Amino acid sequence: MGEGFGRLRIREDIGILKWVTSANIACGYHAGDPHVICSLVEEALRLGVKVGAHPGYPDVHGFGRRPMNLSPKEVYEIVLYQVAALDGITRAFGGELHHVKLHGALYNEAAVRPELAEAVVRAVLDVGEDLIIYALSGSALVHVCLEHGITVAEEVFADRAYLPNGRLAPRELEGSVLISMDEQLEQTRQLVLEQRVRTVDGGQVELAADTLCVHIESPDILPFLMELHRWAKQQSIQIEPFSGQ
Template structure:
């Protein structure tokens, strides 16, 4: 025990603002009492202006950091459908999303503090250098000081690092991993973890050991600074509380990275 390196400081984030009009998804207000960072939708995969204004105001009141959760322009598919967007168009669309959310943040007395890609865009940027570079170009143009949440080992992490951006490695408390360290596609078995015991074990090994267990039992090295709980996962609020309690139980601090 005496040789173990100092335990890390860990951020807890969740996807918020994903309702639209009268349709509600997740319990934004309850999650804001638990998380340290809020990945707020920007209207392309979810989120209407009134919803986003409410979430940014509530986040500002609680001191929760707001991140722009950018995505493909895919409301009907919740940003989870594969799309082939030209690089220049993707850069412009990401700029548009960050700017829109940052405007609402300014009115609420806060700012967009970081960027995270959602759904199909995030998954594609594991391997697609062109899409990753288009995303990096948008952040550099808007504010190169904005950190970017990334999947470890992804093309996005490489492009961000080469461009001098702050790339913050992210792990998932409620998603399955392949032996290659990528996320299990949602259409496949084991993609989403909903059992609190499984989530607690996942977080314990992530924080304490810097590893994650893949769906085939393989142990994968995975050092992360931020842990995500999806706002649309069943029981998300209870899972987020379990994540936070587990981080504290293994001796780490829970603090925002931004």
């Protein structure tokens, strides 16, 4: 959330806040600015939504979705800078930062490169040892978090297609983003109830599912979230923020 500039999308983001339990708020490197960040943090805290930092590569033109070939030291520094900013803003509004979820290319690279995952974990720990990291289910970042004793939520996606190895299908691959709300709901049902997902080749892969990500740019995101809540209630499934308990 907060991936606009100058309050342009604040109203839309705030409407969505009412239907989620945690929000990943852009930190100004791939998108967002101080006005957007402050408005969303303040409203999230008012609604009881957990605030998360969403750090990415400093690449506004590429929306943080292009690899930048940074060193582990550089990754440590950009993550430290962004997470510390969100932590300070959240505290200024009387709340506490809940989690960190990487964005775009940084998310995907830390999922497969242990040296980058190590840099990310060190940066997060240096801001706050109680912070939770949201990481791609089964990824290198999950394993590094566990090695360091930091609480990690294994994340799955309602609106992204999966490769047979459990990684997200690259966005340049046709069908990598699920557009149909029916497809998104069916994938969510499978992930939540069965802890597995259908892959792009028609197979299945098992995935631990602690937290479900939905992208704000997904078509029909509000109808999807409303239907998700209706379905969860029918299944006696409680939607609540991840606590690690």
